[in-house]
Every structure is written in C-alpha cells, then in structure tokens.
Amino acid sequence: MKIIAKTRAVLISTRAETVVEVTVAFLVMSLVMVLFAQGMRYAQTAENYAVGKTNDCDKAMLKLQNVVAGKDGTGVTDKDVTDEDMLKLDGKDDLLKLKRYAVTLPSGGDTNTFYYFVFDANLG
Secondary structure: OOOHHHHHHHHHHHOOOOOOHHHHHHHHHHHHHHHHHHHHHHHHHHHHHHHHHHHHHHHHHHHHHHHHHHHHHHHOEEOOOOOOOOOOOOOOOOOOEEEEEEEEEOOOOOOEEEEEEEEEEOOO
C-alpha cells in the first residue's frame, strides 16, 4: 500500500521544471558537447600528424637500407662521425666505424630530414 500511495502522490503533484532550469541544463549540456567535439577534433589531428611522421620515417629507413645495400642513394648523404662528435667506443673503435646518414624526404610542402647512425665494419 505504501508504494501505491507514494506513486499516487507523485502523479498528483503539479510541481514541474521551470523554463530557466531547462535553459540552464540545455546550456550546460551544449557546453559539454562542444568541449567533447573540440577534444575529438584535436585527437584526430594529432593522430593524423603521428601517422604521417611514422610513414615518413618508414620511407626514410627504406631509403637508408637501399643505400647500405648498395642500391639507389638519391636523397641520402653520409658523413664519418669524428671523435669530437661521439665518445670513443671503449677501445673497440678500431673494429667499428660510425657513419651518420641524413635521409631527406619531401612531405607535403615540407622537407623532412631523418638522421641515422650506423656502425659499419672498419675494413681498412
């Protein structure tokens, strides 16, 4: 009986939300939705940028592998790294030779340069 009485009291009540309360609730909900949409846009932009950089890095690595394999060397420069650039290799610098490769790729309207340090056998 108590449940029926409470339900009946709620149904008979004439209390309702005012226009001001509904407007404030709508404005708060709109603000939250705008912030959420902006966050999603920012996340999508960051993801696109990261994917683009990853793809450019992969292309640069493939170019470097072609150079090391003796194939096409377009857009890749190499330079011996001196002792001033890097610390010595703890007495093993007579066995290994460190080379720095710069791989340049055009991407969109920009040019990206990726630097790789490769240890080669010192044969001579």
